[in-house]
Amino acid sequence: MSGIFAYRDGGSVVSGEGLLKGSSISVQANMSVAGWPTEAGSLALKGFKAIEDATVVKSLRDQGASIVGSTRMSELGLGLCGDEAARAVAEGFSAIALVTEHLGEARLSAAKAGLIGYKPSYGLVSRHGLLGLIPSMETIGILARSAADIATVMAAASGRDERDFSMPVEEVPDFLNGSGQPGIRTLGWIRESAACLETDDRKAFQRCLEGFAKAGLTPVEKSMKEFDLFRTVHQIIGSVEASSSAGKYDGVRFGYRTPSAKNWNEMYLKTRGEIFGPVIKPFLFQGAYYQFMEYDVFEKACRLRSHLMREVQRLLGEVDALVMPAVRRGFDPFEAASVPALYDAFLFTLPANLTGLPAVCFPFDDGGQARCPGVQIIGSRLSDAGLLALAGERMQTTTKES
Amino acid sequence: MQHEAIIGLEIHVELNCLTKMFCDCPNRPGDEPNRNTCPVCLWLPGALPRFSREALEKAAVACLALNCEIQKRSAFDQKVYYYPDLPKGYQLSQAHYPLARGGWLDVVDEKGAPKRLRIRHIHIEEDVAKLVHELEGRTPVSLVDFNRAGAPLVEIVTEPDIRSPYEAMEFIRNLRTQIRYVGSSECSMETGTMRVDANISIREQGSTAMNTKVEVKNMNSIRHLGDAIAYEIERQKASLQSGEAIVLHTRLWDPEKGVTLPMRGKFEGPCVPDPSVPEIVVSEEWIGRMRGLLPEMPALKTARFQRDYELPRELAVSLAGDRELSDYFEAVTRKSVAPRTAAHWLMTQYLPSLKERQLPIAGNPVTPDRFAGVLLRLEKDEINANAAREVLSRLFESDETPDAIIEQGGYRQVSDASSLETLVEQVLGSHPAAINDYRSGQGKALGFLIGQVMQASSGKANPRRVREILVSKLT
Numbered sequence: 001m002s003g004i005f006a007y008r009d010g011g012s013v014v015s016g017e018g019l020l021k022g023s024s025i026s027v028q029a030n031m032s033v034a035g036w037p038t039e040a041g042s043l044a045l046k047g048f049k050a051i052e053d054a055t056v057v058k059s060l061r062d063q064g065a066s067i068v069g070s071t072r073m074s075e076l077g078l079g080l081c082g083d084e085a086a087r088a089v090a091e092g093f094s095a096i097a098l099v100t101e102h103l104g105e106a107r108l109s110a111a112k113a114g115l116i117g118y119k120p121s122y123g124l125v126s127r128h129g130l131l132g133l134i135p136s137m138e139t140i141g142i143l144a145r146s147a148a149d150i151a152t153v154m155a156a157a158s159g160r161d162e163r164d165f166s167m168p169v170e171e172v173p174d175f176l177n178g179s180g181q182p183g184i185r186t187l188g189w190i191r192e193s194a195a196c197l198e199t200d201d202r203k204a205f206q207r208c209l210e211g212f213a214k215a216g217l218t219p220v221e222k223s224m225k226e227f228d229l230f231r232t233v234h235q236i237i238g239s240v241e242a243s244s245s246a247g248k249y250d251g252v253r254f255g256y257r258t259p260s261a262k263n264w265n266e267m268y269l270k271t272r273g274e275i276f277g278p279v280i281k282p283f284l285f286q287g288a289y290y291q292f293m294e295y296d297v298f299e300k301a302c303r304l305r306s307h308l309m310r311e312v313q314r315l316l317g318e319v320d321a322l323v324m325p326a327v328r329r330g331f332d333p334f335e336a337a338s339v340p341a342l343y344d345a346f347l348f349t350l351p352a353n354l355t356g357l358p359a360v361c362f363p364f365d366d367g368g369q370a371r372c373p374g375v376q377i378i379g380s381r382l383s384d385a386g387l388l389a390l391a392g393e394r395m396q397t398t399t400k401e402s
Numbered sequence: 403m404q405h406e407a408i409i410g411l412e413i414h415v416e417l418n419c420l421t422k423m424f425c426d427c428p429n430r431p432g433d434e435p436n437r438n439t440c441p442v443c444l445w446l447p448g449a450l451p452r453f454s455r456e457a458l459e460k461a462a463v464a465c466l467a468l469n470c471e472i473q474k475r476s477a478f479d480q481k482v483y484y485y486p487d488l489p490k491g492y493q494l495s496q497a498h499y500p501l502a503r504g505g506w507l508d509v510v511d512e513k514g515a516p517k518r519l520r521i522r523h524i525h526i527e528e529d530v531a532k533l534v535h536e537l538e539g540r541t542p543v544s545l546v547d548f549n550r551a552g553a554p555l556v557e558i559v560t561e562p563d564i565r566s567p568y569e570a571m572e573f574i575r576n577l578r579t580q581i582r583y584v585g586s587s588e589c590s591m592e593t594g595t596m597r598v599d600a601n602i603s604i605r606e607q608g609s610t611a612m613n614t615k616v617e618v619k620n621m622n623s624i625r626h627l628g629d630a631i632a633y634e635i636e637r638q639k640a641s642l643q644s645g646e647a648i649v650l651h652t653r654l655w656d657p658e659k660g661v662t663l664p665m666r667g668k669f670e671g672p673c674v675p676d677p678s679v680p681e682i683v684v685s686e687e688w689i690g691r692m693r694g695l696l697p698e699m700p701a702l703k704t705a706r707f708q709r710d711y712e713l714p715r716e717l718a719v720s721l722a723g724d725r726e727l728s729d730y731f732e733a734v735t736r737k738s739v740a741p742r743t744a745a746h747w748l749m750t751q752y753l754p755s756l757k758e759r760q761l762p763i764a765g766n767p768v769t770p771d772r773f774a775g776v777l778l779r780l781e782k783d784e785i786n787a788n789a790a791r792e793v794l795s796r797l798f799e800s801d802e803t804p805d806a807i808i809e810q811g812g813y814r815q816v817s818d819a820s821s822l823e824t825l826v827e828q829v830l831g832s833h834p835a836a837i838n839d840y841r842s843g844q845g846k847a848l849g850f851l852i853g854q855v856m857q858a859s860s861g862k863a864n865p866r867r868v869r870e871i872l873v874s875k876l877t
Contacts, residue, residue, distance in 0.1 A: 032448045040447075050448065051441055127678075131447040136677035164450050166678045240674055244480050247491015248445055264486065264544070291482055291672040298674065 004084045004093065007037050008069035018064035019156050019176075023149075025060055026094040028085065029070040030077050031140070032129035033057050040131045041073040041081070043256040044249035044275040054129020055161045056098070056140050063156035068094050075280045076133045076246065079342045080105050080333045086113035089143055096153055097143040102134050102238065103342065104326075104349020106141025107361035108333045111326045111374025114363050116391055118142045118150050119349075121381050122356030123168050125154075126161035134241045135166065137234070137353040147360070147392030151175040151385065173385040184390050186218045187377070188319035192227035196347060198329055204372050205325050211366040212323065215394065220319050224311055229304055230351045231343045236290055236301035237354075242280075243287025249275060283339050309355045316380045321387065324348050326361045326374035348376060358384040362391045404607040405642070407635045408615075409564035413577065414597040415556050415587045416529065417460040423528045423554035424451035424494070424679075431532070431550040443552035445490035450678050453478075457526065457554040458682065461501055462692045464556055464586040465524045467699065468577065470505030472689045476525075478679040483671040486546060487530045496525035497673030501556075501682070507580065508701075509572040511565075519573050520561040529553035556586075562601070562612070567628035567635075574598060574624050579700055583725050591623050600631050603648070604638045617652040618662050630655040634662050703728055711741035721745060726763040727753075730770055737774030740781060747777060751794060759798060768797045775804035788861050789813035817864040819871070822855075825863065826871050829854045840876055848872060 006029040027033060030040035032050030039045040057067060071088050074081035077100040085097040086109045099106035101119045110117025118141060125140045132138040140157065142150045155175040160167055189209060194202055209219040251257035251271035258274050261267035276284060290298040315322060325348050327333075333345040343350070352359035358379050364372040379387045419429050425442035441449040465472055477499040480492035505521035531551040535544050558577070564570050578589040578596065589596040603615040618634050621627040633655075638648055653662040698706070700722045707718035707728075721728050727748070734744040752773065756766060776797070780790045785808055796807050808814055816822060829851060830837060839847035848869070855868045 038448070045447065048447065051446070054448065128450050129448045163452060164678075165452050165680055166450070168680075241677060244482060244492050244674060247482065247484065248447065248489060250484075250489060250491075252486070252489060253444075254447075268484070291674060295672055295674075302675070 003082075004071055004087050004091070005069040006039065006041070006072045009036075009067065016061070016064040018062065019152055020060060021064035023065045023096060023152075024068045024094040025065045025096045025098065025153070026068050026085065026088040027054075027057060027070045027098045028073045028077070028100055030073060030100055030131040031057060031070065031098060032131070033067060033070065036070060038070075038131060040077060041075045042249070042275065042277075042280075044076070044246070044251070045131070045254060046256045048254040050129070052129070055126035055163060056157050057129065059126075059157050059159075060153065065096075065153075065156070071097060071099075073100070074105075075277045076131075076242075077105070077138075078102055078133055078242070078280055078283060079336055079346070080109055082334055083109055083112055085109055085143055086115055089113070089115055089145065095144065096149055099141045099143055100130065100132065101139045101141035101353060102137060103234070103346035103353060104359075104361075105333075105346075106143055107326055107349050107359060107374070107376060108346065110143050111361050111363070112334070113143075114373065115143050115145060116147055116150065116360065116362040116395065117374075118147075118154075118360045118384075118388065118391075119352055119358060120154065120158065120384055121358040123164075123166060124158045124172065124358075124382075124384065126164040126167060128161055128163040133245050134238045134353075135245065136241060137238060137356070139353075147362070147388045147395060150360075151388045151392075154384065154388075170382065173382050175385050175388070184217070184320040184377070184379070184386055186220055186319040187212055187321055187323040188220045188222040188315050189323050190222050190224045190227055190315075192224055193324050193348060196227075196328070197325060201325065201329050205375075207369045208364045208372045208375050209323070210369075211364060214366065219323065222315050222319065222322075224315065226304075226308060226311060229308060230354055231347055233301045233304045233308060234350045234354045235286070235339070235343055236298055237305060239283050239287035240290050240298050241287070243284045243291060246276075246280075246284050251275065279336075279338060279342065286339070305354060308351075312351070312355050312357065312378075313380075320379075321383070321390070322378040324351075324376045324378060325372070326376045352376075352378050357381060358387055360387045360391045362395055364394065405604045405639055406607050407565060407631070408562045408603045408605060408612065409566075409570055409631060410562035410601045410615075411558075411560045411564065411570060411573065412599045412601065413558040413560075413574070414599075415464065415558065415581060415589055416595040417457060417464070417554040417556060418585075418587050418595075419454065419456045419460055419554050421454055421456065422552040423454050423457045423526070424552050427552070429553055431529075431553055433549055435534075435545070435547040435549060437549060439548045439551070444548055445551070451494060453679050453682070454554065458501075459692065459695075460554070460586040461524070461526050461556045462684075462689075463584040463695050464581050465502035465505065466693055466696055467580040467584040467586075468502075468505040468507060468521055468524065468558065470502035470521060470524055472502050472684065472692070473499065474685070475499060475681055475683055476501045477681045478526075478676045479673040480676045481527075481671055481673050485530075486544065487533050489531070489546075492674075492676075493528060493530055494676055494679065495527035495557075495673070498675070499681075500525035507573060507576045509569060509576055511572070512568045517569065519563045519569065522559045522561050524556050524558045527555050527557060529555050562603075567631040570600065570631055571624050571628045574627060579723050583699060584696055591621065591627070594622070598627050600627065600634070602631060602634045602638065604635060604642065614648045614650050616648060616650070618655055619652060619665070620654045620656075622657070626655060626657055629660060630662060633660065637662065697725065711735065711745070713741060713745055717745050717749065720749060724763075730763055733770035734774045734777070737771065737778065739774050739777045743777055743781060744774075747773075747790075751791060755794065755798065761798075766798070767801070768794070772797055772804055779804065779808060783817060783864060783866075784808070784815060785813050786815045786861070786863075786865060789815060812862065814862065815864045816859055816862050817867050819867075822859075822863060822867055822871055825855050825858050826868065826875060829858060830872075830875065837876065848876075 032054040034052050038050040071084040085099045088097045107117035144150045158172045258270035331345040336342040336345045361374045361376045364375040427438045478494045479497040481495045482492045500523040502524040532547040600618045601615045603613040621630045652665045654665045703722035704718045735741050779785045836847045
């Protein structure tokens, strides 16, 4: 239990009236809950307590949810050091777990635990109070047993917050009354992504596609030659943004501070040398390197990001949604102990973070041949409700047939 | 070998907004340290910036006042550097897409020739915290005051069009007038609401080369700006003559010694787009609305004052250069005071009186109404100039109307012929020598006699009438 939570609410867990009446939700240790330790899995924030609730926390509580605790997490939320959030749900501590998505953390955590994991369209949920790392990609992700639970959480959590100016002004999907748009019929699958799978995984993915076809959907083969650029572009832009975001971690006002420094300059240098662990440190170094030494590479990455977004948009003009594998044999996200290993493990999930598109990942099992721990559907911007509806349908079918 | 100086200025102007740029904290940097702070401007984890519309509007009218073109799209970048005054690790600024580009201001150079100096761009940025270095007992400590953190600034970057300290000073004076006019800032170098850095290089006369520049900072008045540039030009010339290379670096002006001293290598941190503040997108219509907020600017007003009030150019420039003063002037003329009288008395009597008493134009006891009351009596010959000066001075100390002061103080001038003739007869009787002098052609004896009559009347006689009577008696 102590392995799951960084902090558990000792007070009485009272739930109020509203959409989420009776729902227990765990947050992550980088989401602000007033008075709770908010260390984001990092020495840099050791002892840091949030001053006020994150907007998402407030929204959930306003709709009757009880926030039961914050789960342990990887350093500053980059990747997954373990499956704490998934275990909080699987072992019944909370019905729902929130996980910060930088690379696909919520989706892969769900895939490993047989749960459904969801990443909203960028900007649908306020980031105010989130101790984030990659501001242009990060979102609150959600883990739950059912798509309906996620939709209810989103009905409460989504919507404009005047404290997060990065949220676009747009109409929020109607999560309670379905997608409000025609359902998903055609599913594009990208040849180049499937090619990254080993033979057994590829066969399993193909059987999933056949399973979708049996269920009345139409898989369509698509090509995207730039597929292998997603990870490179994500890494360059992500590391640059992370380097800026982590600039405030210096041990002066909060967090760990080196005990041995002769003057303030040395205090800064030694503290920053000591507070970051073996995965995040090289990542921040890379970001600083692009900032200070190779700015034009960063600019090129930004242009490529726009290009990749247009390409995905083009595909989404031809099909209703994209279907993609999530996990790969031999690349366990929980074991990823270096930046390259991280990017190997999150290869299929990070495109949604880079492009800001919504994605849902759920176990596929039609009771027959088609079985896959996590299959991923990526939709157009704000098609979130439709994606969750599709995932819900598929999972219900699974339950019925099995 | 003749050298010329190439000078460009970077001017930080603190906007006088009510709140800071990315939060609702009061924009009062001078308050007790760390009073005006919140998680956003303390840059604490989890806080996000919220861009202030007021800052955008104040910046936009300042840009328009400097003849710049507001860009339809502009965006914030993170200017990355690590220093205790910026514990966030980056400053929000606009490096790649500034709010405005391509402005200019006209100045008159030292030879009297008009010259247009171009502005490259104007961008918005947040100020950083203030470091205060003190001793606690014998231990030196550095304290951080976040009142200034997140205060709204614009930075105005000129083209390297300036050729002399004089032009730089004129440019800054003009810029200050324009920005004060639109009400975006006080632009005081003395109190720090305007900070001017100068980039200076020199080259052979006639060359088009752009040589290595040196940045000079820390000037806290327009005069120091001129002195620092003049010093730096001479220093660079001397360096060149002794064969020393000019290296890119920053120097601090030392006002005590009157020299510039090396501070550090010039550091340019990287600037990456900030993902949390959205792009600023404005419409033609919005720009038009901002333009509509501009008052009549000094150049136009000067022309109008020359045309409509028939003021000499210099007087028109002086009045129009200060928005409050010009408003005051026009309020006085609306009371039917002759514009020239009003202008002349404002510049020679009213302003010096304010300065002496350290009073502002707005809100001092001598309202345009009361001031006009004095001038109207003067114009009607009911009081003379001496009396008018005294009445004006009494107006600062009393709530009485000018009329009441004139009546009670006996300032009304004596113009009736019989009283004046009596006085003249008395004076002529006691100064026969002066009469002879006048009659033998010494014109200045008349002035003496007028003075005597004035004195005899305790200053109340109408000097014009006195002169007429004297002249008729003496010829």
